[in-house]
Amino acid sequence: MPSSGRSLSSGRVERPLKMPEPRITLLRTPGRAPRVLTIDAEDWFHVCGDDYYSDPRRWDSFVPRIEETLGRLLDTLERGRHRATVFFLGWIADRYPDLAAEAARRGHEIGVHGDRHRRADEMSPQEFRDDLRRARDSIEKAAHVRPTAHRAAEWSLRRASDAAVPVLAAEGIRCDTSMMPVPPLGASGNPTGPYRIELEAGDLVEVPPLTGRAFGRRLPLGGGWPFRLVSEERVARAEEDFRERGHPAVFTLHPWEFDPEHPPMEGLAPLTRTVHFLRLRGLPDRLERWLARERCAALADVVPRLSAA
Secondary structure, eight states, X not given: OOOOSOOTTTSSOOOOOBOOOOEEEEEEOSSSOOEEEEEEEOOTTOOXXXXXXXXXXXXXXXXOOHHHHHHHHHHHHHHTTOOOEEEEOHHHHHHOHHHHHHHHHTTOEEEEOOSSOOOGGGSOXXXXXXXXXXXXXXXXXXHSSOOOEEOOGGGOOOSTTBXXXXXXXXXXXXXXXXXOSSTTTSOTTSOSSOEEXXXXXXXXXXXXXXXXXXXXXXXXXXXXXXXXXXXXXXXHHHHHHHHHTTOOEEEEEOGGGGOTTOOOOTTOOHHHHHHHHTTOTTHHHHHHHHHHHSOOBOHHHHGGGOEEO
């Protein structure tokens, strides 16, 4: 999501600390890889970089929609016997513990999306650790499972050398899906397929989202505005290319994308508004067609199958 480039706490963005480049081992599945579905369990006002909506002090004043929107999405997946990895904000799990428990009861993998939807590269390593622990504890209390999969808010782990990465490994996270090979969300040198990051604190498997060529550049075709805007045929070709190479095709949905009563969010910057709302109206029908083609798996179904390429 485009942003104003300002942090909530100080009005400026701190440069993230960098660690020495860790050892990277490229991974793939034997044979054709599966389609993987992930869901970021956040509400409509969880927008990074907007000084008004991203302030947690205001969140309790907004009309919540997450129970209805995520519940409807879980019903849709259950009809097709799909399984997903659902990344919960700790803030959501605190307020709606039954929702996290229901996602787990229906057989979905439960992951952690941070506590307050802060970008990882706007926090110090200790702040990131504290945020992760708060979120993980809230999710475990609600869903009765300890999450070992992680996604940073707004793809804000940029490289394997980011200082937050060894924090994840030290805290028991075994799979991450936050690192884009698409600037400015990530680094162009990041692998497009899965890889193992070998650290002193332990190994971490990174499974990037589906990307492909569109409009003359590489884009994250597995979610957000590119998934809504790029033709279904082109997304399908990118998915097939990934999977034939043994790379899981990771797609990402947000419950608020399927809300016919999504609040208007007055005051958003024009570009942020465009990215957030672009072609939301046709997305439910597109999702039904996409789900009908093949059953989806969770990250936990795929990661154990990965081996060195």
